[in-house]
């Protein structure tokens with residue numbers, strides 16, 4: 001088991017990587033614990049939930065809204081939750097975002113922790129202190145910055161994940177290696193078959209590396225003023241693909257990274273060798289390397305991008321395996337490059 005500390009502005013978050021969920025009691029306070037989970041995780045792991053007061057929410061992105069938060073507040077009242085109660089979110093990114101937001105706002109803030117059960121939640125959604133819900137169809141529109149007291153990551157949960165959800169997490173893992181860690185990328189290249197067969201030790205190593213990378217970036221830029229934008233590599237185009245396809249977030253990000261890497265290559269920033277290594281790894285992990293959208297669709301989407309500031313876009317380019325760069329570029333320049341692809 002590996003421990004790592006994230007120091008947020010208001011509190012610290014302890015990451016427990018490779019800890020068995022059977023030892024959860026070691027990390028919980030003696031006070032009352034209320035667990036929030038979704039119906040699928042509840043049905044898959046019923047024994048885990050027995051000792052606690054439970055709030056089961058539906059599942060999927062469509063329940064990430066204020067109605068679900070209101071339902072949780074009502075259950076908090078029913079369970080006589082007070083300021084000493086600890087809230088534990090057990091589930092994927094949807095549960096973590098909802099549980100973190102409900103705990104951060106009820107009674108002006110309760111202590112909370114996460115047991116992320118998807119690969120995406122372990123390598124991304126549970127770390128960094130962002131939590132919140134969608135509003136009026138706008139993603140993550142209402143939320144807080146607040147760190148969980150702990151995040152317990154047990155690789156045993158990956159055995160029950162559907163392939164699509166597993167690939168979703170892999171997309172973000174490859175992103176972490178590409179923007180920050182050439183050695184991690186090599187490790188992935190050498191361990192493709194172990195990754196695909198979900199070998200727990202290998203996945204635990206990748207979760208640890210991903211958490212380290214995200215934690216380092218977040219520690220330096222918690223409120224996304226600069227460097228944290230690097231984590232958006234592949235996301236500018238990835239979000240557009242996600243909106244217009246049935247791909248999961250991480251699958252769309254993988255296709256978005258290919259577009260971003262190709263733009264980097266066109267500008268002479270990225271070698272053919274580095275580009276080809278990226279494509280080979282993504283393919284070996286069964287991630288999409290062909291963008292399913294036309295150039296016009298990408299350009300239309302970029303024009304609407306919420307991160308557009310002035311007439312330019314903060315775009316993340318790849319310089320090499322393990323190195324990315326943020327640059328504000330005029331939309332017109334991106335349009336020219338995309339039309340050339």
Ligand SMILES: NC(=O)c1ccc[n+]([C@@H]2O[C@H](COP(=O)([O-])OP(=O)(O)OC[C@H]3O[C@@H](n4cnc5c(N)ncnc54)[C@H](O)[C@@H]3O)[C@@H](O)[C@H]2O)c1
Pocket residue numbers: 038039040041044059060061064091092093094095097117118119120121124125126127128129130131140157158159160161162165168
């Ligand atoms: N706060 C952040 O910084 C941050 C970062 C990235 C993503 N997110 C958010 O995370 C959400 C996506 O997270 P996700 O991909 O985990 O989706 P999710 O929570 O919807 O989980 C995906 C599916 O997997 C099921 N599931 C969960 N654990 C399982 C297990 N062990 N075995 C089998 N099935 C399991 C869930 O019931 C669900 O149906 C999005 O809402 C996104 O906005 C937040």
Ligand SMILES: [Zn+2]
Pocket residue numbers: 124172235249253
């Ligand atoms: Zn992402």
